Amino acid sequence: MAKNTGNGxxxxxxxxxxxxxxxxxxxxxxxxxxxxxxxKADAQPFKGVRKEQ
Incomplete structure (x- = not known):
């Protein structure tokens, strides 16, 4: 399971x-x-989610 660290x-x-x-x-x-x-509402990608080609 993925866990948030609080450090971005x-x-x-x-x-x-x-x-x-x-x-x-x-x-x-x-x-x-x-x-x-x-x-996402902003231009940044999701954290920890793989990107498709």
Whole structure:
């Protein structure tokens, strides 16, 4: 399980999730179903979530 450290980074990876960059920002997606889960309001990517090509 991924844990937040409180120092701006996360220990471990978030499992069964990926993120993709779109013109409106970063979107988190479930890798098993392909459904979009969450969208970031700022331009920074999610912490500890793998990036798709």
């Amino acid at each position: 980074f996360r220990r471990g990876a978030v499992k069964n999730r990926s993120q993709v960059r779109t013109p409106s920002g970063w979107i988190k997606r479930d890798t098993r179903t392909g459904q979009f889960i969450d969208r």
